Amino acid sequence: DVKVTQSSRYLVKRTGEKVFLECVQDMDHENMFWYRQDPGLGLRLIYFSYDVKMKEKGDIPEGYSVSREKKERFSLILESASTNQTSMYLCASSLPPRGSSYEQYFGPGTRLTVT
Amino acid sequence: RKEVEQDPGPFNVPEGATVAFNCTYSNSASQSFFWYRQDCRKEPKLLMSVYSSGNEDGRFTAQLNRASQYISLLIRDSKLSDSATYLCVVNPAQGGKLIFGQGTELSVKP
DSSP, rough: OOEEESSOOOOEEOTOEEEEHHHHHHSSSEEEEEEEEEEETEEEEEESSSTOOEEEEOOHHHHEEEEEETEEEEEEEESSSOGGOOOOEEEEEEOOBBBTBBBEEEEEEOOOOEO | OOOEEOOOOEEETTTTTTTEEEEEETTTTTTTEEEEEOOOOOOOEEEEEEEETTTTEETEEEEEEETTTTEEEEOOSGGGOOOOEEEEEOOSSSSSOOEEEOEEEEEEEE
């Protein structure tokens, strides 16, 4: 069974704080992803990584950075949290796609509130 | 125009009803297609892939129309446990990046 874990289920931070969200997967997946999910907007991709020390910007990378020093771990960093970063953050991992056979496995999410 | 568009609902149906969700995508070069299910306050999980010839998994049938860039999900004999948000998902290229629709909420009532 694939397991993706995230460091916190709920987090409350103040504006301007540096925030670290950690994600760990135990299935030796090459790909890892960070999304945020907001009502009416669905899931939006922030950053992704296809390998250790590799990262690529998603659709909304502004205000975020990532780190992938080990294959199983992908960290999302908010350098200076702002109230518009209040959201549900979801991490996912996957093997590379093989034709139409492809699945991303999600962690339980971290609900971040920035006050 | 959004890359993947869905009717957000909510769809409120009685148990036993048949319900259909539709989804359109904008990138005609999209490679593969999926439906994910997300329960309230839970993470999304793959429900089924969508193949060009259409495919069925029990009470669930998925169809793809590449010419119209349209995907559908049909649920027959709805159960209370089918209540969830259904996400239409598209893989636009050969890589692993997915584009998610905003989801369609289904509520099945007794």
